[in-house]
Amino acid sequence: MTCAYLTHADCRLHNMGDAHPESPARLDAVERGLRDARLLDRLRRIEAPPASREQLLRVHEATYLDRLNNSLPDEGIHRLDPDTALSPGSLLSAQRAAGAVVGAVDLVMAGEVRSAFCAVRPPGHHARPGRAMGFCIYGNVAVGVAHALAVHRVKRVAVVDFDVHHGNGTEEMFRAEPRVLLVDSFQHPYYPHAGSQPRPGFVPIALPAGTGGPAFREAYRRSGLPALKAFRPELVFFSAGFDAHRDDPLAQLQLDESDYAWLTHEVRDIAEAFAGGRMVSALEGGYRLDALGRSVAAHIAALADC
Numbered sequence: 001m002t003c004a005y006l007t008h009a010d011c012r013l014h015n016m017g018d019a020h021p022e023s024p025a026r027l028d029a030v031e032r033g034l035r036d037a038r039l040l041d042r043l044r045r046i047e048a049p050p051a052s053r054e055q056l057l058r059v060h061e062a063t064y065l066d067r068l069n070n071s072l073p074d075e076g077i078h079r080l081d082p083d084t085a086l087s088p089g090s091l092l093s094a095q096r097a098a099g100a101v102v103g104a105v106d107l108v109m110a111g112e113v114r115s116a117f118c119a120v121r122p123p124g125h126h127a128r129p130g131r132a133m134g135f136c137i138y139g140n141v142a143v144g145v146a147h148a149l150a151v152h153r154v155k156r157v158a159v160v161d162f163d164v165h166h167g168n169g170t171e172e173m174f175r176a177e178p179r180v181l182l183v184d185s186f187q188h189p190y191y192p193h194a195g196s197q198p199r200p201g202f203v204p205i206a207l208p209a210g211t212g213g214p215a216f217r218e219a220y221r222r223s224g225l226p227a228l229k230a231f232r233p234e235l236v237f238f239s240a241g242f243d244a245h246r247d248d249p250l251a252q253l254q255l256d257e258s259d260y261a262w263l264t265h266e267v268r269d270i271a272e273a274f275a276g277g278r279m280v281s282a283l284e285g286g287y288r289l290d291a292l293g294r295s296v297a298a299h300i301a302a303l304a305d306c
Helices: 025-036 053-057 062-071 090-109 140-150 168-173 213-231 257-274 289-304
Strands: 003-007 044-047 078-081 084-086 115-118 157-161 180-187 202-207 235-240 279-283
Touching (some): 025 289, 053 062, 053 090, 053 140, 084 090, 090 115, 090 140, 090 235, 090 279, 115 289, 140 157, 140 168, 140 235, 157 257, 168 180, 180 213, 202 213, 213 257, 235 257, 235 289, 257 279
Parallel strands (some): 003 044, 003 115, 115 279, 157 180, 157 235, 180 202
Antiparallel strands (some): 078 084
8 A cells, every 4th residue: 555645735825924934835845855755656645635624623722713714814914923824825724734634544544545644734733722833723633633533433542743842732632632642752941841741641752952863762762662662552643843853943953864764664663563554644844945855755755665
């Protein structure tokens, strides 16, 4: 079975300004990296569906969804927080981003593919139930997780978040949900300045600025991978942010493409053992465009075992 690649042209409609690092050019960089690695033609390309209000309401408050709809500008941008803004096409982009993850869940649960990557934007792991945050509007992976729990009756879902920032939105949404395990590696102390304390269902891997690949891998060997194996997930998600790359301008970790490939291989082995190989990955951060393209290619090559 092939690896699905879900994306949509609407994901380029969200535009927070020419100087904003979370730009439509990120998706161009992803596709360029996949073409350079000769991977794009080996993936099953699928148009991402839009998320429905019902799907979004599993993790977001109705008042928040209404507030977004009422705030959408006819032109220009409307700021939701210092980092996050709406443009006229933003909600179309965000609906496709969350809907891609839902569609990917349906594909892997139906056995049509074993894995899927969602090349989407805006990212999602900072979005909270009732507010946008940190470039994120809807909790894309969280919407997919909630769909897996509600519709496919998955009993144990694991999320591996390797973005350089703590996925505080995902953590908040499933804080009281015993069917979800979040393993989250991130630079600390750093935005959003939270997430360093473990709890049941949450394994933080807090890394100081300057951490490179060997220490990153050892941290996963010590806590993240054993926790995943003990949990025995039936479905695995990646919040795939590539801003821990040594060339990325927004943080100070020192990873490279080989580290993303290594972690993906390690998690894929766990998914093979317990989840029938079922994995869904969604793009989060990554703002140095050439590094982003190479890193996504390394991640997908490991995800698809090609």
